[in-house]
Amino acid sequence: MGGQTQTQTMADQPILLRVLLHQHHWQTYSTFCREYDKAAxxxxxxxxxxxxxxxxxxxxxxxxxxxxPYSDHCRVLEAMFPGKTAAQLFAPVTAEVPSPRQAPPPVTLNGGTQLADVTAVFSSRSAFAAAYxxxxxxxxxxxxxxxxxxxNLVCQSYPDHQLRRLLEGGTRIRCLFLDPHGAAIKAREAEERYTDSTLSTLTALNINVLNRLKTSLDPQSAERLEIAVYDETIRFNIVIVDRTTCVVQPYLPQARGVDSPTFVITDNTAAEGLFPVFDRIFTxxxxxxxxx
Incomplete structure (x- = not known):
C-alpha cells in the first residue's frame, strides 16, 4: 500500500528538479547541458x-x-541549484513551490489535443519565412x-557576410545537400516535372557558394563549415538550430518545396516529442x- 501511495504522489506531483529547470528556463536539453557544464x-x-x-x-x-543518480551527477546538480540537496531535487515538490509552466506552450487543437513539442505550423515556406x-x-x-x-534558406536567403561572421565567431555549420549528380535528385526533378536539370543546377550552385566561402576563411573557421551530400529519396528538409529549434518541411508529391507545409518544433526534453525524431533523422x- 505504501509503495502505491508513493507512486501516485510522484505521478501527481512533478519533482523539484523539473520545476526549477522550468523556472530558470533551462528545460531544453541543450540549455540543460550548457548549464550543467557551467556548474561542472x-x-x-x-x-x-x-x-x-x-x-x-x-x-x-x-x-x-x-x-x-551517480554521485558525480548529484554534485553538479547541487552546484546548479545551491542550497538544494540531490535528495530534495528528486523529491516531489512541496506546497510552497509553484507548479512549472510549460514553455513554450504546445500547439493545441480545438478539441484540446496537444501537438507534442510543435510550436508553430505554416501552410508554406513563404508563410514560415514571414514569421521566422x-x-x-x-x-x-x-x-x-x-x-x-x-x-536555399542557408545559401540564398542568408547573406554570405553573415555566414562568415558566424563561422569566424565560433559557430559550427553542417550542410547536407541532395547530391546534384545522384539518382535521387533526378527522380525528384521528374516528380516536380522539371526537364532542364533545374534542381541539380541550383544545388550545385549552392554547394559552390559555400565552398567559395570556405576557401576564403582562416583554417580554424573553415573547419567549422562542413559540407556533405547524400543520394537517397528525399523526405524532409530539416534545419536544427542550437539543438533546440527544429524547422521541418516534408517533400510532397509533385509539389515544390516552397509550397510544402512547415513545422517549427522546440525541444522540451519530452520523450513523446518530435524533436528527438528529426534530430535522429538528421544524424x-x-x-x-x-x-x-
Whole structure:
C-alpha cells in the first residue's frame, strides 16, 4: 500500500528538479547541458561534458528514477541549484513551490489535443519565412545543422557576410545537400516535372557558394563549415538550430518545396516529442553522407 501511495504522489506531483529547470528556463536539453557544464567547471572541470543523455534526463524529470543518480551527477546538480540537496531535487515538490509552466506552450487543437513539442505550423515556406526570417533563426546561433535538397534558406536567403561572421565567431555549420549528380535528385526533378536539370543546377550552385566561402576563411573557421551530400529519396528538409529549434518541411508529391507545409518544433526534453525524431533523422543522414 505504501509503495502505491508513493507512486501516485510522484505521478501527481512533478519533482523539484523539473520545476526549477522550468523556472530558470533551462528545460531544453541543450540549455540543460550548457548549464550543467557551467556548474561542472566550478566544482570539478573533469566532469564537464559528462551530462546525462537525453533519455536519462527524461527519466530524471519524469520521476521514474529509483534512488538518486551517480554521485558525480548529484554534485553538479547541487552546484546548479545551491542550497538544494540531490535528495530534495528528486523529491516531489512541496506546497510552497509553484507548479512549472510549460514553455513554450504546445500547439493545441480545438478539441484540446496537444501537438507534442510543435510550436508553430505554416501552410508554406513563404508563410514560415514571414514569421521566422533567417536573421531571427541564425544571427545568434552557435550551431546550425541543415539537411534537404538545395538548402536555399542557408545559401540564398542568408547573406554570405553573415555566414562568415558566424563561422569566424565560433559557430559550427553542417550542410547536407541532395547530391546534384545522384539518382535521387533526378527522380525528384521528374516528380516536380522539371526537364532542364533545374534542381541539380541550383544545388550545385549552392554547394559552390559555400565552398567559395570556405576557401576564403582562416583554417580554424573553415573547419567549422562542413559540407556533405547524400543520394537517397528525399523526405524532409530539416534545419536544427542550437539543438533546440527544429524547422521541418516534408517533400510532397509533385509539389515544390516552397509550397510544402512547415513545422517549427522546440525541444522540451519530452520523450513523446518530435524533436528527438528529426534530430535522429538528421544524424542518420549525416553519418551516411559523403563529404564534399
Amino acid at each position: 567547471r566550478r566544482i570539478d572541470p573533469s566532469l564537464e561534458g559528462k551530462w546525462p543523455s537525453r533519455t536519462q534526463l527524461h527519466r530524471w524529470l519524469s520521476g521514474d528514477l529509483k534512488g538518486l 526570417p533567417p536573421s531571427a533563426l541564425f544571427d545568434n546561433a552557435k550551431e546550425i545543422s541543415a539537411a534537404g535538397l538545395s538548402l 542518420s543522414l549525416w553519418e551516411r553522407s559523403r563529404p564534399v
